[in-house]
Structure formats: C-alpha cells, structure tokens
Amino acid sequence: MTEYLLLFRNASAPEGYLATTQDMAEDMPRWQAWIGNIAVQGKLVSTAPMVYDATVVKADENESGPYKAPNSVLVSGYLTAKSDTPEEVEEWAKSCPILKYPESSVEIRALVPFPI
Incomplete structure (x- = not known):
C-alpha cells in the first residue's frame, strides 16, 4: 500500500481561521465520522488540525504567521493514510x-x- 498525505486548505481571516469556535464544534461529528470511516478500514496513519500561529523559515529570514496563498488560503490540517489506489483517496477527499x-x-x- 502507498501512503498518502491529504492537506486540508481553507480560507483565513487576517489573524485566524474564518471558521468560528461554534462552526468547529458543529463540524466535529462530521470530522469524527469521516476520519472514523478511514480508520475502521485500517488505513489511517495519523491526522491533526493545525493551530493558526506559525513561523515560515526562509534562507535569509523568518516570517511570523502561517504561509498564505494570495487568496488567504492556508493549510489548516492534514491526514496521512494508506491505500492501494489513488482513486480511493480521491473518493475520501470528495x-x-x-x-x-x-x-x-x-x-x-x-x-x-x-x-x-
């Protein structure tokens, strides 16, 4: 089986995530069910959300705050899992x-x- 990294990207506000604490609490059962589906198949390796604070290290400088794409989208979490096919992973992602x-x-x- 091949291991895959799934990077979750989401839009952000200037100083934090757009999702509110209430949004996150309401989403938790959906995340638990989604991750649980992968886990019960024995294919989950690891997963975690990311805190907003970050440091970007470059060869000549450090930047405070997470890296954001021009449209303020940033990586907010990840999951690693095993699968025999990339198509299965695409179905999970959908x-x-x-x-x-x-x-x-x-x-x-x-x-x-x-x-x-």
Whole structure:
C-alpha cells in the first residue's frame, strides 16, 4: 500500500481561521465520522488540525504567521493514510468536511518511503 498525505486548505481571516469556535464544534461529528470511516478500514496513519500561529523559515529570514496563498488560503490540517489506489483517496477527499467552506480544498500527495 502507498501512503498518502491529504492537506486540508481553507480560507483565513487576517489573524485566524474564518471558521468560528461554534462552526468547529458543529463540524466535529462530521470530522469524527469521516476520519472514523478511514480508520475502521485500517488505513489511517495519523491526522491533526493545525493551530493558526506559525513561523515560515526562509534562507535569509523568518516570517511570523502561517504561509498564505494570495487568496488567504492556508493549510489548516492534514491526514496521512494508506491505500492501494489513488482513486480511493480521491473518493475520501470528495467527502471531506472541509469542502463545505468557500475556497477550501484537499490536496492529495503520494508519499515516498524514506528509510531513516
């Protein structure tokens, strides 16, 4: 099986996420069900939301705050999972709860095994 990284992207406000605490609380059962569906198949590796605060390190400087695309979209969480086919992962992504928000997306990337 191949491991895949799913990056959850969402629009943001100048100093935080657009989703309110209430939005997040209301979404929690949907996220639990969605992640649980992957987990019961034995395919979940890990997942976590990300706090808004971040530091972007570049060769010549550090920037305070998360990296945002020009339209204020940023990575807000991730999931890694195993699958035999990229099509299965695409089907998971199509039903991801993040997609209810404007400007949101799920980016799917296959991971290359890297022996340490």
